[in-house]
Amino acid sequence: MPVTLNAAAPDFETAFAALLGAKREDSPDVDAAVADIIADVRARGDAAVIALTKKFDRVTLTPETLRISAAEIAAAAADVSAEDRAALELAATRIRAYHERQLPEDAEWTDDTGATLGWRWTPVSAAGLYVPGGLASYPSSVLMNAIPAKVAGVPRLAMVVPTPDGVLNPLVLLAAQIAGVDEIYRIGGAQAVAALAYGTQTIAPVDKITGPGNAFVAAAKRRVFGKVGIDMIAGPSEILVIADRDNDPDWIALDLLSQAEHDQSAQSILITTDPAFGKAVSAAVDKRLETLERREIAGASWRDNGAIITVPDLDVAAELSNRIAPEHLELCVADPDALSAKITHAGAIFLGQWTPEAIGDYVGGPNHVLPTARSARFSSGLSVLDFMKRTTLARMTPDALRQIGPAAERLAQSESLEAHGLSVTARLRKLNG
Amino acid sequence: MPVTLNAAAPDFETAFAALLGAKREDSPDVDAAVADIIADVRARGDAAVIALTKKFDRVTLTPETLRISAAEIAAAAADVSAEDRAALELAATRIRAYHERQLPEDAEWTDDTGATLGWRWTPVSAAGLYVPGGLASYPSSVLMNAIPAKVAGVPRLAMVVPTPDGVLNPLVLLAAQIAGVDEIYRIGGAQAVAALAYGTQTIAPVDKITGPGNAFVAAAKRRVFGKVGIDMIAGPSEILVIADRDNDPDWIALDLLSQAEHDQSAQSILITTDPAFGKAVSAAVDKRLETLERREIAGASWRDNGAIITVPDLDVAAELSNRIAPEHLELCVADPDALSAKITHAGAIFLGQWTPEAIGDYVGGPNHVLPTARSARFSSGLSVLDFMKRTTLARMTPDALRQIGPAAERLAQSESLEAHGLSVTARLRKLNG
Structure with missing residues (x-):
């Protein structure tokens, strides 16, 4: 059985922190x-x-x-x-x-000194x-x-x-x-x-x-x-589904299982505003696990790492989601855009009940290489930028150097980097002499 | 004395490869x-x-x-x-x-299926x-x-x-x-x-x-x-100056020394189309080293890691520069924009003789945290993006799912990920039934 939590319960914070901190992957030291x-x-x-x-x-x-x-x-x-x-x-x-x-x-x-600035991607x-x-x-x-x-x-x-x-x-x-x-x-x-x-x-x-x-x-x-x-060092896959009661429990069960079947270290979490709906999803997962090809892997993942969390409202759901910083986040609620606006950390968001996460794995268009293990707090999915780099460009004119050079001389002096300062001084001397 | 190379010499490739491969930093294993x-x-x-x-x-x-x-x-x-x-x-x-x-x-x-796609930065x-x-x-x-x-x-x-x-x-x-x-x-x-x-x-x-x-x-x-x-793990600082004969050797000497004074592992390289100008810069460096406050550090850096390379033309200069992929690149030539267009790998480019690298260290505007040790081949200087991350967004409609869902089912099947496929199938069944 997966963990079942209620955000309104007195011991919730401890249990949620344990869920967040749980180490799912035991990598051999190679x-x-x-x-x-x-x-x-x-x-x-x-x-x-x-x-x-x-x-x-x-x-x-x-x-x-x-x-x-x-x-x-x-x-x-x-x-x-x-x-x-x-x-x-x-x-x-x-x-x-x-x-x-x-x-x-x-x-x-x-800019206003006459200096030309910019950058170029290659x-x-x-x-x-x-x-x-x-x-x-x-x-x-x-x-x-x-x-x-x-x-x-x-x-x-x-x-x-x-x-x-x-x-x-x-x-x-x-x-x-x-x-x-x-x-x-x-x-x-x-x-x-x-x-x-x-x-x-x-x-x-x-x-x-x-x-x-x-x-x-x-x-x-x-x-x-x-x-x-x-690129990033990927950990086991994760999904967080935030769903209200107006969903088919079987669809949500399949979405949770589509991560669980990847790996027994994978993690599937449901956050719902309706405890009865949570129970219905749990039952639907169990039913699907009876026949799923990868039921051993998916079952172990769901049992060991899965969770169903009941929240009083969607604001709390968003807050918990931001602490989890999930790789995949499904918003199966009446107004997914409104909820999405409250999400600050997630690798990819799937909006509405017609957007199962699996669409994103294959044919949606966005990349399926996404930050795992809470790293959506500080990193992004794979993109074109990962294969490019930026070169910054700067071109001073004599007049621009006259305006901003003295500040560079001053800062170089304060950092005891004399040649830095002199490289500006020599040029200013020519301009002023 | 720094290394002096001539790109037209028969043994140049060996010597240049040795310069590129030289390990300047001997980090203790801590x-x-x-x-x-x-x-x-x-x-x-x-x-x-x-x-x-x-x-x-x-x-x-x-x-x-x-x-x-x-x-x-x-x-x-x-x-x-x-x-x-x-x-x-x-x-x-x-x-x-x-x-x-x-x-x-x-x-x-x-898009043309009616799916809404996008991303958001936070x-x-x-x-x-x-x-x-x-x-x-x-x-x-x-x-x-x-x-x-x-x-x-x-x-x-x-x-x-x-x-x-x-x-x-x-x-x-x-x-x-x-x-x-x-x-x-x-x-x-x-x-x-x-x-x-x-x-x-x-x-x-x-x-x-x-x-x-x-x-x-x-x-x-x-x-x-x-x-x-x-962010990146920074190595010792580097500068490459490409200069023609129409420069003040003392200015170029100071630009080279402004990296050399950072650290004895720093590296300063001059590429010039004129061997006589290279000699003049070398003499100017020696003269400045007589009085520079940090002459011990700068002198050791220039002696151990410095180089002056003579090239037949600026195309060869650009080619060598791209192999070096310098952290800082100064283009002190008549048409720096034309030369800049040939540069594919560099952390920051400083265009023209009025743009000493030290300006970029302090007051130019671009960031001075830049890729070292040839990593400009694949990475960029520090930027606003380093403190942000991108969340991808996807929202299917029933009609979009009807159009692209079958391909997702097919690929899920080919990867033996049954629940992935079923999460799409269950929704399509509702649409079609």
Whole structure:
């Protein structure tokens, strides 16, 4: 049974704080092993990657077969049904349209001193996309990572995906093709992250690495951060549904289960103004769990991490939601816009009962790579900006320097940075002399 | 003597690669010590922070005196000369005006299916600003970190600054006051970072921590990343000046020295189309080094990490600059805009001979917290966006769901995520039945 809380109860604050603070993920400490793997790849390049792939994925590669060939990709893509292809293409089109609106604008202006100021955005030169193998190898994630990079204008996008026992995932390869991925390597784990960050004889290094992965991948991303940019380190998925009584309990149950089925560490929370509705949803979840394919995972997640919270009104719901800072937030209430306006921290908001979270996972348009573990307090979902950087621009005129230079001289002096001040002084002397 | 290279020489590529790959910073490995400090602060809160401050800063505090009082700030600020205050205020006004233009826009639109999509930006609820003590305690850095946070709309901005032997820096406190910092604590090191990230009895936790610091601070920021957001881990400062012969060698020498004087690990590079001009700059640097206050630091930096590179033309200069991806880039050439258009990776560009880099450190307007160690390939200087996050929005109508829902069902099925698909199916069934 999930936790059942009532915001009006005297012990609520303690119980809610415990829910917020609960550690759902117990990551193994693989940092030392990962450090060795990275050092090996840096030292031996391809040879290390090949040896580690043999060891972990039971696949024998050569420098020539590290990369999945165009022929292999075409053959795999041809295996995909027309319906699956059409679904991927619809998703790609909608994701691209959404992300194209995120392209930032350059700026340049002249201020009252005559100085010209501004900034300019440019894409990274090369990005690497990590795609997990096995069960968590999702074609939708390929679209969600690759399309923003290509919209940003990244000229070279290299993907890595492990192929345990040599098995390729046709949908993943087709998604990569649709999204415009330029190179695909059949490697995974910390060795793939190291190869992307430092390069090998066969794989040119990239500047930014994104994409989800297991504990080894996460530890490797942390270690190469600084040498390259990385996206966030994703934790288990979460959903918070705020629902009033005017909803179908079964729909809400399915929305909660759609996160729970990801991972037994996932978390699904319902906040409702009606305790009877909460009970109805609980019953609907139990009923669905009888037949759901992934009922073991979903059931464990719901039992261990799920919660149903009753609140006196939607203001309290918004307040609790902001403390949770959920990755996914569904607002199944009469006026979702009014409630949305009170939400300050959330990765993605799904407004109204016709917007199940799963739409956002695939075809809505917004990115499904979102901040987990309360990090929506300070970070955002993946976007075009993650594949771009801003260069600031400044151009003084002699007159502008005459106006603001003396303040720079003064501050340089106060910080005991003499050459800083002199670089201004020398120019002002020419102007004034 | 700095390295002297000629891009036309046969061994240039090897020498340039060595320059690019040179490791200038030899950070001590303090990670284990930092892990202990963080654990201590998490376990004992104020008591740990007080004990560590006694040990490292030789200052005896109580929970009541951890925070610098309004009276102390006012008294310190009153100590600052009118000229210094005016310079700080001019800098703050210009930095604020520049950063206000960075405020991102929300978006909302309806697409051809009738779905409403968009996003919304919100500030973090609380930010923490680390300010180093001692020699590197710069009032300009307080402005550069605090003003973007306040422009972003961060309601609570807490600053930490160690006060070794109890010495307060009046300019730092005045800068904090001008920038609108809400709380200031006289603590530093890993213990201050831990206190900001996890909170103590006296210090409420924040959501984002920015600001420079020594190896302990950097290691602590890496460790609390995930619990809170952090800015980049800054390395030693760098400047690249691209100059033609029509410049005063002394001005360029001073610009190079203004980075070299920061730190002996700093790096100053001149790229010029004229070898004779390169020699003249070298001579001018040597002459300035005879009298510069920080000649030992600046001289060591220039000798160990400096370089003068001769190139056949400005296209080669741009190409080398993009490989360096400098933190600061000065373009002292006849047509700096034309050259700037060829630059793809740089933290900040200073256009023309009237724009010494030091202007950007203080009063230009753009931020002086910039990506170092070639990270301008994938990251940007500090901005208002670092203190905000984006929530994506999606609202389906029944008709929109009818159009795109089937593709979501299909993809969910292909990923074996049954509940994802069913959450759409249940709604479509209602629409169709």
